Amino acid sequence: MLKILHTADWHLGKRLQEYTRIEEQKLVLDEIIQIADQEKVDLVLLAGDIFDSFNPSHEAVELLYKSLRKLSNNGHRPIFAISGNHDSNQFIEAPDPLAREMGIFFYSRFDSVIPKGKIESGLEIINSESGFVEFSIPGHSIPIRLILAPYATELSLKTYLGEGDREKEFRAILSEKWSNLADRYCDENGINLFMGHFFFIQEGQPIPTNAEPESERPILHVGGTQALFTQQIPPQMQYAALGHLHRYHAVSQKPCPVVYASSPLAYSFSEADQEKKVVIIEAEAGKPVSYTPIELKKGRPLYRVKFEQLQEALLWLEKHPYCFVELTYVTEQSIDASTRKALLKAHDGIVNLIPQIKNPRAQEDLSLKAEDLEKDMLALFQLYYQNSKGLEANEELMEIFKEIISTEENS
Numbered sequence: 343m344l345k346i347l348h349t350a351d352w353h354l355g356k357r358l359q360e361y362t363r364i365e366e367q368k369l370v371l372d373e374i375i376q377i378a379d380q381e382k383v384d385l386v387l388l389a390g391d392i393f394d395s396f397n398p399s400h401e402a403v404e405l406l407y408k409s410l411r412k413l414s415n416n417g418h419r420p421i422f423a424i425s426g427n428h429d430s431n432q433f434i435e436a437p438d439p440l441a442r443e444m445g446i447f448f449y450s451r452f453d454s455v456i457p458k459g460k461i462e463s464g465l466e467i468i469n470s471e472s473g474f475v476e477f478s479i480p481g482h483s484i485p486i487r488l489i490l491a492p493y494a495t496e497l498s499l500k501t502y503l504g505e506g507d508r509e510k511e512f513r514a515i516l517s518e519k520w521s522n523l524a525d526r527y528c529d530e531n532g533i534n535l536f537m538g539h540f541f542f543i544q545e546g547q548p549i550p551t552n553a554e555p556e557s558e559r560p561i562l563h564v565g566g567t568q569a570l571f572t573q574q575i576p577p578q579m580q581y582a583a584l585g586h587l588h589r590y591h592a593v594s595q596k597p598c599p600v601v602y603a604s605s606p607l608a609y610s611f612s613e614a615d616q617e618k619k620v621v622i623i624e625a626e627a628g629k630p631v632s633y634t635p636i637e638l639k640k641g642r643p644l645y646r647v648k649f650e651q652l653q654e655a656l657l658w659l660e661k662h663p664y665c666f667v668e669l670t671y672v673t674e675q676s677i678d679a680s681t682r683k684a685l686l687k688a689h690d691g692i693v694n695l696i697p698q699i700k701n702p703r704a705q706e707d708l709s710l711k712a713e714d715l716e717k718d719m720l721a722l723f724q725l726y727y728q729n730s731k732g733l734e735a736n737e738e739l740m741e742i743f744k745e746i747i748s749t750e751e752n753s
Contacts, residue, residue, distance in 0.1 A: 348621040350389035350585030351605035355402030366641035371409040389585030390426025390539030424492040425450035426539040491538030517574040524576030530628035536582040545571040608644040659689040668694040
């Protein structure tokens with residue numbers, strides 16, 4: 343029995359507006375390391391978006407290297423990591439020659455080939471070619487086969503898709519490549535795994551408009567391609583470890599469990615209230631795998647809340663000190679200065695404070711009419727403000743607008 347830990351979308355260096363998340367990332371990566379140790383995991387799969395930007399900070403890079411060294415159990419637990427759409431291919435693969443000596447393999451380009459041979463820990467690369475590696479680890483006589491599918495574009499595949507149905511052709515290229523690898527190397531005498539960083543859906547299903555989190559760049563491969571199909575994963579595979587979507591879920595059970603592990607932290611308010619997880623997989627040759635999600639509990643949760651009374655809001659904030667909050671405050675007009683000050687003083691994690699106007703005048707028919715074109719600029723601005731904000735512009739705002747008009751007229 344081989345035990346595998348599947349994780350993804352670490353986004354090291356990620357910020358929530360002006361708030362850094364690096365200390366939370368340290369805590370949750372330590373939690374993942376503890377889970378790997380407690381579960382006696384043999385292998386780790388990290389399915390892309392390791393960093394949040396192409397040029398990660400020194401702090402983020404240092405956190406990655408220190409965490410992977412611990413997660414690898416000082417070289418005795420192999421780790422395979424692929425790049426995602428947030429990662430720089432060159433940056434991800436730069437430490438690979440040194441990292442391989444610790445049993446850590448970075449893979450970011452479809453034309454890369456992991457060198458064959460045995461390393462000091464006893465891990466041996468048996469077969470390797472572009473997009474594929476077969477290896478054995480000490481204590482397990484059965485070979486492990488892994489199809490590697492980092493985020494790819496037409497350029498990274500070094501192919502030209504012409505001017506026809508580029509989505510269809512892109513899918514066909516990847517599907518053929520994966521199928522050929524599986525046919526050559528993946529039989530029932532080994533454990534067969536797939537790891538990719540793509541947006542997968544079941545063919546024929548509509549693409550959900552809100553599937554990708556607010557913090558995620560939509561994956562647009564070529565010609566507007568937004569999704570690959572689970573049916574493209576070869577039938578020999580026993581588990582598909584995916585990255586990109588930040589919510590834990592199994593897209594399909596065919597041809598095998600096709601699973602997004604989730605990000606370790608909530609990185610945008612579209613992820614508020616989500617449980618973050620890693621997945622533990624138990625695999626044997628020639629048999630269906632079993633897999634278990636394990637909830638991650640470190641780091642600040644994100645909440646979206648709404649209140650109409652100041653005291654009610656203050657009480658909630660007092661009871662939830664360790665979180666980030668998007669707070670909507672229902673008010674007759676705007677949030678007055680004293681209320682805003684009281685809310686922001688009560689909690690250090692209010693990221694967004696949003697007024698919701700009761701009975702806004704915007705519900706009236708304030709759309710521009712032909713006769714409105716005869717009005718002066720001040721009247722038109724007042725009409726616009728009422729229509730967009732549901733309030734009359736106050737005297738201070740109108741004075742500022744007058745100054746703007748005056749400046750423009752005199753320039």
